[in-house]
Amino acid sequence: MKFYSLNNQNIKVSFKDAVIAGIAPDKGLYFPESITPLPSDFFENIEELSNQEIAFQAIHQFVNEDIPDEALKEIIANTLDFDFPVVDIEESVATLELFHGPTMAFKDVGARFMANCLGNFSQGEKQDVTVLVATSGDTGGAVANGFLGVDGVKVVILYPSGKVSEIQEKQLTTLGQNIEAMEVDGVFDDCQRMVKTAFLDSEITDHKKLTSANSINVARWLPQLFYFLFAYKQSKSKGKEIIFSVPSGNFGNICAGMVAQKLGMPVKHFVASTNVNDVVPKFMKNGIYEPMASIATISNAMDVGDPSNFVRIRHLHQDNLETLQQHLSSYSFTDEATKATMKEVYSKTGYVMDPHGAVGYLGLKEYQKNHSNAYGIFLETAHPVKFLDVVEDTLGLSPEIPPQILKVMDQEKKSHQIASYEELKQYLLKN
Numbered sequence: 559m560k561f562y563s564l565n566n567q568n569i570k571v572s573f574k575d576a577v578i579a580g581i582a583p584d585k586g587l588y589f590p591e592s593i594t595p596l597p598s599d600f601f602e603n604i605e606e607l608s609n610q611e612i613a614f615q616a617i618h619q620f621v622n623e624d625i626p627d628e629a630l631k632e633i634i635a636n637t638l639d640f641d642f643p644v645v646d647i648e649e650s651v652a653t654l655e656l657f658h659g660p661t662m663a664f665k666d667v668g669a670r671f672m673a674n675c676l677g678n679f680s681q682g683e684k685q686d687v688t689v690l691v692a693t694s695g696d697t698g699g700a701v702a703n704g705f706l707g708v709d710g711v712k713v714v715i716l717y718p719s720g721k722v723s724e725i726q727e728k729q730l731t732t733l734g735q736n737i738e739a740m741e742v743d744g745v746f747d748d749c750q751r752m753v754k755t756a757f758l759d760s761e762i763t764d765h766k767k768l769t770s771a772n773s774i775n776v777a778r779w780l781p782q783l784f785y786f787l788f789a790y791k792q793s794k795s796k797g798k799e800i801i802f803s804v805p806s807g808n809f810g811n812i813c814a815g816m817v818a819q820k821l822g823m824p825v826k827h828f829v830a831s832t833n834v835n836d837v838v839p840k841f842m843k844n845g846i847y848e849p850m851a852s853i854a855t856i857s858n859a860m861d862v863g864d865p866s867n868f869v870r871i872r873h874l875h876q877d878n879l880e881t882l883q884q885h886l887s888s889y890s891f892t893d894e895a896t897k898a899t900m901k902e903v904y905s906k907t908g909y910v911m912d913p914h915g916a917v918g919y920l921g922l923k924e925y926q927k928n929h930s931n932a933y934g935i936f937l938e939t940a941h942p943v944k945f946l947d948v949v950e951d952t953l954g955l956s957p958e959i960p961p962q963i964l965k966v967m968d969q970e971k972k973s974h975q976i977a978s979y980e981e982l983k984q985y986l987l988k989n
């Protein structure tokens with residue numbers, strides 16, 4: 559299968575080239591040239607398939623020209639060695655818990671899959687690939703963990719000093735091996751700017767193969783469709799139509815769910831739930847897409863003012879607002895509403911939501927006001943301990959720290975402190 563640029567469909571590349579480049583030369587996002595539905599018996603018998611078999615069949619058509627079947631099976635086995643339970647919260651409301659991976663973020667799936675693909679592509683290549691990524695917290699840990707120990711790939715992660723939580727910093731700085739943490743004296747935007755500058759600096763790119771690891775990369779974006787299928791497998795026996803509410807920032811996750819629907823998965827509707835960064839909820843009302851400067855919230859992994867994957871969602875719906883409205887609703891919620899709902903759900907049911915999951919819950923309830931028959935699943939995208947301060951302040955309790963987090967808390971932090979682009983450049987040229 560080829561992938562074309564959303565800016566110019568005549569630019570077509572293989573899966574491998576799309577993964578290595580990240581973005582098309584004309585700055586368009588890559589998109590699969592076709593999406594062929596899976597056979598209907600796949601969905602009829604899905605309960606009998608293991609998660610790894612489901613993932614293999616679902617992703618096969620996108621990657622088969624570049625990754626042999628046996629290698630693909632191995633990549634999937636390395637990616638999916640943890641659970642994706644659907645947990646009932648109340649009548650017709652359940653959550654798909656995506657936080658049982660090594661860094662307790664849903665990004666573990668995409669990061670691991672991409673890391674394993676790059677590792678596969680770099681076999682037999684003389685030159686290492688360097689993944690350069692800026693993080694405001696959550697992405698970095700998942701990327702670092704996913705790429706740890708992958709031969710032929712080095713990872714350099716920039717994070718703003720003092721601006722990420724202690725847990726997040728430990729996840730970035732304690733791994734060693736092929737992972738280097740750059741502690742930047744500045745804010746996230748400074749990290750982001752340094753990364754962008756490096757990609758355009760030919761003194762670096764002449765010597766080094768640089769790539770990025772954000773959700774515009776097809777190898778991080780597409781495998782996210784797996785867990786929508788896992789949720790379907792667990793919920794099918796309810797015999798009801800399913801709606802998914804996805805807490806959204808860059809809209810890669812929800813867009814992957816829509817690809818699962820194109821593959822034939824029965825879904826009644828999608829809800830994109832956001833915090834006050836409400837570019838998409840506004841667009842869904844009036845058809846005007848107006849990017850904004852991002853606003854800081856307690857669900858900070860969704861503080862995005864110009865969601866990069868939304869063009870893919872528009873493209874999936876022929877860029878037609880009415881068609882899109884039939885498949886997608888989008889609502890935005892304040893921090894106050896998010897905290898109030900965390901409290902309410904905890905006192906009614908005992909379930910502890912993180913602030914991102916709580917935004918997803920709110921969106922689901924909003925949609926269900928007028929569509930009460932459907933079975934709703936909201937995605938819990940992070941474990942509550944990843945956002946410990948908010949959870950402690952809001953609920954007055956301290957969730958138990960899981961073993962994979964405790965393990966890194968004892969390790970020693972190692973980072974390179976830098977204050978300017980020049981220091982990053984010198985590092986990249988020397989290493």
Ligand SMILES: *Cc1c(COP(=O)(O)O)cnc(C)c1O
Binds near residue numbers: 696807808811914
């Ligand atoms: C990245 C992230 C999101 C947003 O996902 P997108 O694919 O960017 O929409 C939501 N919740 C958490 C916890 C995240 O880390």
